[in-house]
Amino acid sequence: MSADQLTFLGTGDAMGVPRVYCDCAVCAEARDTGMNRRLRSSVMIESGADFFLVDCGPDWRVMMEHIGQRTVRHILVTHPHFDHIGGLPEWADACRWLGEKGNLYAPQEVLSKIVEQYPWLPGNLEMTAVDHGVQLCGWHIICWRVNHGKNGYSYAYRLEKNGFVWAYNSDSIDLNAEEKAHLRGLDLLVLGTSFVHEKAAFATRSVYDMREAADLLAELKPRQTIYTHMSHDVDVRRDLPLPEGVRLACTGMKVRLAQES
Known part of the structure; x- marks a missing residue:
């Protein structure tokens, strides 16, 4: 029996890379050779012929074309921000044309916010609250x-x-002890780190940078970690000072979800 597999469909922050207004070196390279090109963050979890996605941002259609899929039955959503739910109308429309109902999973407060923004979605998507797992x-x-x-x-x-x-x-920052509890004892942690070192005032920030993430990992001690949700501050061509057992996600990266034999 083959192991389950994680595939990174998108690894970018809310704006993606390149940012349309930006001529920085990372955005310029992303337009040219594309090593730093990043769609908004999303992953696919496969188990045999079955699979589901986590998050459905505005790049969902492009991601589906990249992986050669014409439909998806199950999507799990982390929160109701546009970069994580902007593709839901396209998914719902695909379900309508295919004559099948998709299954959208999220905590109830997230589902409620989604329906506020897109009140027609329940006509083509079954909404399932996951507050109790x-x-x-x-x-x-x-x-x-x-x-x-x-x-x-x-x-x-x-x-x-x-x-x-x-x-x-x-998408997190400055987690307290209770929020960290379920991040202990992990074989793998996929963690959002938008910047190598974000210099904006802390009160204006929303996601760990890589310096803060290193401190978090020293405390949590996952077996391996993959950074995602990266902005144009992160240049994959650079030799970044990553802790042992940490690597950067890239589009199409596949990770085996099983203990190493």
Whole structure:
């Protein structure tokens, strides 16, 4: 039996890379050779022929074309910000044309915010609250609220299957002890780090930078970590000072979700 697999469909922050207004070296390279080109953050979890996505931002259609999929039945959402839900109308419309109802999963407060923004979605998407957990592709999944700084809140997800435990936490900063509790004992942590070192005033910020993330990892001690949700401050061509066991996500990266034999 093959192991489940995680694929990074998008690894960018809310604006993606390149940013349309920007001529910095990273954005210029992203337009040219594309090593730093990043769609908004989303991942796919595959288990045999079954799969589900986490988040459905405005690049959803492009992502689906990249992976050669014409439909998806299940999407789990972390929070109701545009870069994580902007593709939901296109998904709902695809479901309408295909004559099948998609399944959208999120905490109830997130679902409520989504329906406020897109009140027609329940006609084509089944809304399922996951406040008390959910099973997808055999994964036991729990969620909890995490601090998203000036942007309010997001949710993180912890997934367990066949003894492998990992978490997806794309949008958070300055987590307290309670918020960190479910991030302990992980085989893999996928963590959002928008900047290498963000110099903006802390009160204006919403996501860990890589210096702060290193301190967090020293405390949590996951077996491995992958940084995602990266802005144009992050240049993958540079030799960044990453802690041991940490790497940067890139579009199309695949990760085996199983204990190493």
